[in-house]
Amino acid sequence: MTQDLTVGVPNSESGSESSTVLSVSIADPYVLLRMTDGSIRLLVGDPLTCTVSVYTPPSFETSKKFVSACTLYHDKGPEPWLRKTSTDAWLSTGISEAIDGADGAPHDQGDIYCVVCYESGALEILDVPNFNCVFSGEKFMSGNPLLVDAFMREPAKDIEVTNRSSEEVTGQGRKESTQNMKVVELAMQRWAGQHSRPFLFGILSDGTILCYHAYLYEGAESNSRVEDSASVQNSGGLSSISASRLRNLRFVRVPLDTYAREETPSGSPCQRITIFKNIGGHQGLFLSGSRPAWFMVFRERLRVHPQLCDGCIVAFTVLHNVNCNHGLIYVTSQGILKICQLPSVSSYDNYWPVQKIPLKGTPHQVTYFAEKNLYPLIVSVPVSKPLNQVLSSLVDQEVGHQVENHNLGSDEQHRTYTVDEYEVRILEPEKSGGPWQTKATIPMQSSENALTVRVVTLLNTITKENETLLAIGTAYVQGEDVAARGRVLLFSVGKNTDNPQNLVSEVYSKELKGAISALASLQGHLLIASGPKIILHNWTGTELNGIAFFDAPPLYVVSLNIVKNFILLGDIHKSIYFLSWKEQGSQLSLLAKDFGSLDCFATEFLIDGSTLSLIVSDDQKNIQIFYYAPKMSESWKGQKLLSRAEFHVGAHVTKFLRLQMLSTSSDRSGAAQGSDKTNRFALLFGTLDGSIGCIAPLDELTFRRLQSLQRKLVDAVPHVAGLNPRSFRQFHTNGKAHRPGPDSIVDCELLCNYEMLPLEEQLEIANQIGTTRSQILSNLTDLSLGTSFL
DSSP states (O other): OOOOOOOOOOOSTTTTOOOOEEEEEEETTEEEEEETTSOEEEEEEETTTTEEEEEOOHHHHHOOOOEEEEEEEEEOSSSOTGGGGSTTHHHHHHHHHHHHHHHOOOOOOOEEEEEEEETTSOEEEEETTTOOEEEEESOGGGOOSEEEOGGGGGGGHHHHHHHHHHHHHTOSHHHHHHHTOOEEEEEEEOOSSTTOOOEEEEEETTSOEEEEEEEEOOOOHHHHHHHHHHHHHHTTTOHHHHHHSOTTEEEEEOOOOOOOOOOOOSSOOOOOEEEEEEETTEEEEEEOBSSOEEEEEETTEEEEEEOOTTOOEEEEEEEOSSSSTTEEEEEETTSOEEEEOOOSSSBOSSSSOBOOOOOSSEEEEEOOBTTTTBEEEEEEEEEEEEHHHHHHHTSOTTTTOOOOGGGSOHHHHTOEEEEEEEEEEEEEOOTTSOOOEEEEEEEOOTTEEEEEEEEEEEEBTTTOOEEEEEEEEEEEOOOTTSOOEEEEEEEEEOOOOSOGGGTEEEEEEEEEESOEEEEEEETTEEEEEETTEEEEEEEOSSOEEEEEEEOOSOSSEEEEEEETTEEEEEESSBOEEEEEEETTTTEEEEEEEOOSOBOEEEEEEEEETTEEEEEEEETTSEEEEEEOOTTSGGGTTTTBOEEEEEEEOSSOEEEEEEEEOOOOHHHHHTTTTOGGGGSBEEEEEEETTSOEEEEOOOOHHHHHHHHHHHHHHHHHSOOGGGOOHHHHTSOOOTTOOOOOOOOOOOOHHHHGGGGGSOHHHHHHHHHHTTSOHHHHHHHHHHHHHHTOOO
16 A cells, blocks of 8 residues: 545534545546535646645635536547637647747647536536636536537526526426436547547436537637627636637537436446447447446447346446457446457447348348248349340240240340349358358259248148248249249258258249249148239148138239238238138138228238237338227228228338337336236338338327327427428328328337427426326337337
């Protein structure tokens, strides 16, 4: 031990109680301590004697303001960024260069600032060690879109007065909720990179994270002169103080993608922000707590990646040595210590960590073989062929015409023509996160397109055992003169041997009339959509035998979905059909259909407890949700599917994936009332413009609350380019007749703007719709947690 410091000196006024240290922030050679009595101390290190001395800033000894959070910020570098924002910026830079040049002094190490937030919610930036205020903002806690130095806002006094009076009128009920709110943690950091600017983070006691990005603001000349004279009078003629202020500094609020908020317990506040400069080549900060998250900085943009795998994380730090290069250590709340590295294969500059797998071809459809952890994938590769080969493959093999080559010149016959050749690749993901390996390839015949690949479970009628097989549906594309034909192929997937030939073996193949556009397994039978009809087959181990068919007017089946014995069928022009299969009498019967004409892109079942809905996306970028209600009079005795909701997504949805919703904190408490919530599924969907979205069911009460919030936000939020979300989300029909359905989908993209509003406006809006801010925020958090699949 080299030195013993007593920091918590008992104040003479407050009696004999000594205060203890709550939080600490280090910027060499200073250490900033925040005490339990709301004061701050500065420890100053002396590099010559290697000792530390305690220093209490004089401005804080006299003031009775209670500091709720503070941090040190080291403005590093040969060109400290904050210096550019002060009024005499050109002066100071000129002087420092001259001094450096003169006597070869060590280069400028930058300035150190102290950022302080008081109980009142005001923010100040002070320079260290003199503790002169260089920037101050009122109501930092409100989360206003801009933070401006209070010195610059002298003339706008009269506006604020009117606001205050209106607040008092609205009653005492609203004031109570903000009384106990305060800023519990601050952090300010400028990460490396070209043209980088500092970020300022604040965590409020209710778990809200405010993020601000500093920028340089050049005001008009005439404006600043007026304020100069005002500030001189205010500070009693001390123009030197006003000159050192960072008056060109402003902060703009940055929206954070959906991070999961958490209520900070009032008992023991712990520091949750850890800043890192290089973990696996990335920089940013780590947020510990019950819902930890990574905030990574890319090109001056923040990307938020929640880390849900280990639950609550109580401590985190960077580790960089020979055995763990640019890694990290963290401790979970169970007391488990983990030493980790970030996986290098993922790219984090995205909404979710993304890993790209090169295929060198065009993927068309992918499915997952869960038993063997394999991904069968339809891929097409363009191949150049001589023209006479292409022509001979277009001839109908049954009739066997000879190609009449004599009307083609000899040079034309050797001209090449590009055709897509299809194959089904079976990929295995690499455990270590390396590139995926192709375990097997199933080539298609010439001019045969693979249209669908599915993993099906079929009941072998002879051995009475279930077999899991890979089913492929194909079509021959041979021009319009030839009748359409297709093949259905069944493959069994063997043990993962090193020899790829043995991995998949064909167990059945049959040519059928019409293209095989969709396949599905239905209670051990195989349902095949071939051309305009769907046929149900049973499997004997060597043969598929048709046992039932449905010959409705579908022109071309785009998708088949199955839940229990219900079938949802989407057609290219005729909208959707809802069928059921009865084992007795083995028949497929039509329960109901949508009578409108609709060009389907994708269909799926949406399950919410015991409620079954049918969802369909179309070529006009809409989504519609239908339900089957045979007892309702408007369903024409159950023939017609009724509309439950409709919504304009603004992108072509080509695939829905049904996933069980994750449990959230509010569900666990309400689990005793009824287990209906456990059987809840959300749909993840992918679109043709490369976006990913999610549709999730809501209970009635939450829906009513969020819908009334949405109606308020249409008017309260400035929209992108002034475009109104209410008209944009209307069902687009492209001139066709359409009876509008109920408006029962809330748009979470609009609802996410609620958190970006200033605190007073959030309370005002919540008050207007008859609820509380915390209630709305907990609903939104539950939604983002329940659907955090990625």
